[in-house]
Amino acid sequence: MPHDETAPRDSAHPAAELTDLDQEAEEVTVAVMAASRLLVAVSARSLASIDDSMTLPQLRALVVLESCEPLKLAAMAATLGVNPSTAMRMVVRLEAAGLVDRRPNPDNRREVVLRLTEEGRALVERVLAHRRGRIRALVCRLPAAQRAVLVPALRALTHAAGELAVDPFDEVRRIGALVEDPLA
Numbered sequence: 001m002p003h004d005e006t007a008p009r010d011s012a013h014p015a016a017e018l019t020d021l022d023q024e025a026e027e028v029t030v031a032v033m034a035a036s037r038l039l040v041a042v043s044a045r046s047l048a049s050i051d052d053s054m055t056l057p058q059l060r061a062l063v064v065l066e067s068c069e070p071l072k073l074a075a076m077a078a079t080l081g082v083n084p085s086t087a088m089r090m091v092v093r094l095e096a097a098g099l100v101d102r103r104p105n106p107d108n109r110r111e112v113v114l115r116l117t118e119e120g121r122a123l124v125e126r127v128l129a130h131r132r133g134r135i136r137a138l139v140c141r142l143p144a145a146q147r148a149v150l151v152p153a154l155r156a157l158t159h160a161a162g163e164l165a166v167d168p169f170d171e172v173r174r175i176g177a178l179v180e181d182p183l184a
Contacts, residue, residue, distance in 0.1 A: 032157065039135070046131035051123060054097075059127060061090055062099060065116050066124045072105070073112040088112075099123060 077087035099120030
């Protein structure tokens with residue numbers, strides 16, 4: 001039975017209110033998931049238009065490096081939420097493509113320090129600029145009133161995520177993995 005937004009709520013029956021809240025939460029969840037799929041698709045298309053051989057996880061690794069370099073391999077793995085061997089395989093591929101520079105830390109030879117090459121940095125900049133342009137074009141299609149409510153809603157969602165927020169630099173700071181540039 002469809003919910004009537006104009007019907008008064010029965011405060012004597014909290015279960016009815018919970019059902020309304022659950023319904024609203026489900027509608028928001030579905031809308032956010034659809035928006036998420038859209039943004040992943042925009043990211044994938046942006047990447048494919050610049051470099052069709054690279055994957056989204058590889059791009060994410062490059063973006064983390066761009067935000068936090070120089071970075072220890074273990075810190076990159078933690079930031080990406082993968083184990084160090086997975087991160088190492090990814091770095092080996094990115095290094096072979098000329099996008100990442102990987103060197104032993106001169107202060108601790110057991111550690112590997114990563115940085116973007118100029119080619120890697122240029123690739124990240126091109127992909128992110130393309131993605132920003134595609135998202136901007138979508139946003140410009142919205143009427144002004146819808147754009148005005150979108151910003152606070154998206155900021156509120158990001159704030160509600162707390163530690164799940166997507167700023168890789170925050171994760172690197174959290175795990176204490178910022179390093180002075182030992183390769184400078």
